[in-house]
Amino acid sequence: MEDFVYKMDVIEEGRIRFIIFLNEVEMGSLYFEKAKKTFHRKPVSMNSWACIDAKVEGLFSHGHDITPKQIVERCQSLIGEYMKG
Secondary structure (H helix, E strand, C coil), rough: CCCEEEEEEECCCCCCEEEECCCCEEEEEEEEEEEECCCCCCCCCCCCEEEEEEECCHHHHCCCCCHHHHHHHHHHHHHHHHCCC
């Protein structure tokens, strides 16, 4: 997983896109939005970012031992680091 390069773009306030590269080849992209602050029927993760769309077929077609959950967690970690600094 450490071979991947994650490029983060803030599309607009509350929306972020990640493009994931391996050896300068685009392997996938993920889109995140700020999760709701309140809920009426279903609880949501408060003060976090939710993956709303992903195209990651390239990550799995090259036989890398990585799961979708690991990808999302890494992106959320990078968003947290970005927001702190």
